[in-house]
Amino acid sequence: MANPFRGEVALMLDGREHVARLTLGALAELEAELGADGLTGLMERMDAGRIASREIMAVLVAGLRGGGWSGRAADLVAVEIGGGPLEAARLAARLLALAFRAPE
Template identity: 65%
Template sequence: MANPRAGEVAVILDGTRQVMKLTLGALAELEEALGCDSLAALVARLEGGEVSARDVLALIVAGLRGGGWQGRTADLMAVEIEGGPVEAARLAALLVARAFGEAA
């Protein structure tokens, strides 16, 4: 079960529930994946209103890795995310909100 107060978000991948969390290590990976040189730059990019599918995928991967998943981005390319791309984007946004203090 995902704990919103701990910044966790649940996602269903190929019918299996996984927990995502943006730990410090996951945020560092995310900065690198998105080419941001600071946490402030990362947040500005995500709040900029033009988040790409690549950004959503990077957020999901970082969150999964922060939750203990050992996979890589390539592993997620063939996985079905329950709810499709719209749900993936919603979960990515929720993950960011919870990482920065909103237990929504």
């Protein structure tokens, strides 16, 4: 079960729940995958609703890997994501928001 206080979200892949979390290593992997100097632009585009499906997939893959998943982007393309593309985008946004929230 995902713990939002640890920055985790639950993601259903082919009917199985997986925990995703953007650790520092996962964020570094995400930056490298997107060829970005930082994630500010990605977050701004997401807030404005201008994020590409490739970016959503990259966030989800990085989050899943941060949660212990050993798959790759090609593996994620081949599975059914619970809730479809809209839920995938919502979860990617949630992962980024949790990763950059101020500590309580």
